[in-house]
Every structure is written in C-alpha cells, then in structure tokens.
Amino acid sequence: METGLHGKIVLVTGGAGGIGQTICRAFYEEGARVVVHYHSSSAEAESLAEEIDGLPICADLRDDNAAQSMVQNILSELGGLDVCIANAGHYPNTSKPFWEIDARHWDSTLESNLGVTVNTARAFLGHAVGVGSGSIVLIGSTAGIFGESGHAGYATAKGAITSGLLMTLKNDVSQISSVRVNAVAPGWTVTQKKVEHAAENELFDRATATMALKKLATPEDVASTVVMLASDKISGHITGQVIEVAGGMEGRLIP
Numbered sequence: 001m002e003t004g005l006h007g008k009i010v011l012v013t014g015g016a017g018g019i020g021q022t023i024c025r026a027f028y029e030e031g032a033r034v035v036v037h038y039h040s041s042s043a044e045a046e047s048l049a050e051e052i053d054g055l056p057i058c059a060d061l062r063d064d065n066a067a068q069s070m071v072q073n074i075l076s077e078l079g080g081l082d083v084c085i086a087n088a089g090h091y092p093n094t095s096k097p098f099w100e101i102d103a104r105h106w107d108s109t110l111e112s113n114l115g116v117t118v119n120t121a122r123a124f125l126g127h128a129v130g131v132g133s134g135s136i137v138l139i140g141s142t143a144g145i146f147g148e149s150g151h152a153g154y155a156t157a158k159g160a161i162t163s164g165l166l167m168t169l170k171n172d173v174s175q176i177s178s179v180r181v182n183a184v185a186p187g188w189t190v191t192q193k194k195v196e197h198a199a200e201n202e203l204f205d206r207a208t209a210t211m212a213l214k215k216l217a218t219p220e221d222v223a224s225t226v227v228m229l230a231s232d233k234i235s236g237h238i239t240g241q242v243i244e245v246a247g248g249m250e251g252r253l254i255p
Helices: 018-029 042-051 064-078 103-131 152-172 192-198 202-207 219-230
Strands: 009-012 033-038 055-058 083-086 134-139 179-186 242-245
Touching (some): 009 018, 018 219, 033 042, 055 064, 134 152, 219 242
16 A cells, blocks of 8 residues: 655654664665664664664753754754654663652653654644644553553653543644644563564463454554555545554553
C-alpha cells in the first residue's frame, strides 16, 4: 500500500536503539528522509544514518532547550519536518517494589520517559501548528496500560503518555485540522534471536499467558504500526488513538 511518505522528513528520537533503528529503516524503505536522534549512542546513530542516507543528530531531550534546538537544527539543515516519532526513553535495569524506589530514582525515571516525550512533543508541535500540518506518534508501553510489577515509575510515565498527555495534545491541536497525535503501546518486543531463546524458557509462557496470539512481537511489528499511524494517506482520519502491539494482551502475570 502506498503510504505517501516518500520525500517526507521524519524525526525518530532514540533512533539508535533497538526498536528505534527498525523504525528508522521502515521509514527509509518508504522513501522518507530520516533524522536519527541519539543522546549517547553516537557510533550506532552515525552508522545507521550512513546506511539509510539519514541525518544523525544529538540532543539530551531531558532539557527542553535542547529539544527546541534539535527541531530548529533539523529545519535549518533539511528545510522542514513532517513527522515525529517520540520513541526515546529509558527502561530501568533495576526492579524494585514501589516502596523501595527512592525519590531520586523515581524522578529520574519520569524525566527519562515522560519528560523527554513532553519536551519532544512541545518542540515538534510548536513547529507543526505553525505550518498547519504534521503527525506525531508517541511510543508508550503496555506497562502503562496494565502496570508492571517492579517498575512503578516506568509504568506511571508510559501511562501518562498514552492517556492524559495524548488526549490533551490531540485536543490542543484540533484547531489545526491536519495535525494528528497518536500513540503506539508495544508489549513484549524482542529480536528474532531472543524470540527463539524465550521460547525455550519460562519467559515465553509467562509473557504470552494473557495474549490471544501466542507469540512475542518483533521490532518490525512495532515499526509497521508506527509507519501506518504516521501516514496521512493511510491514517489521515485517525488521531488521539493508542494502538497496542501486544498480540491481544489482556494483562500481565505478577512474577
């Protein structure tokens, strides 16, 4: 199906990460010019940008000024910006029950997930409203829908992204009829190699226990949904929606 994305300028934040790289490649395959944002993964971002003829750009999106500068630099370098995929975030390696999460860890987790998404959306939508068009896709998580034991901060941040933030932004830009705001909430998403490994242990059974489709998602599953929502040709009358890429998940088992 024709997506209408050929020649569009697309920013993917966290583009040097696992799912981010797959999203970048998916837009490249549609003929888009991709801006690969990164914070610390410079080697990965520059290598990917060279592969897909994209533009690597560094910014600490926890800083609102850095997010604003990032968008302005893209406009100066490429002359426009049509689509933004707010993918950047950080999943804490440490699992702790809520009452053991100190204030510093809590604040850092929210800043690295909700904060970077807010700053990215503010910078992009300021531009989009000015030109009267644009599409932004926020990347949430099923952790924000069903909760995730041991990761209260992450679940809280992702839940805010796909509920209050999404719906408010959708309404705020409603005066500009062609600006759309949507979200994707991935569930268990792993590479094919990890899928094969997961199938050999208890992770697979636990992860798929409440899924209608008894399989784990791949980054390609997420990327294709992101491209679909970003496309004005395919999803031009869709805004304020959350698409779960989770195999029909109905909840999470408590470990």
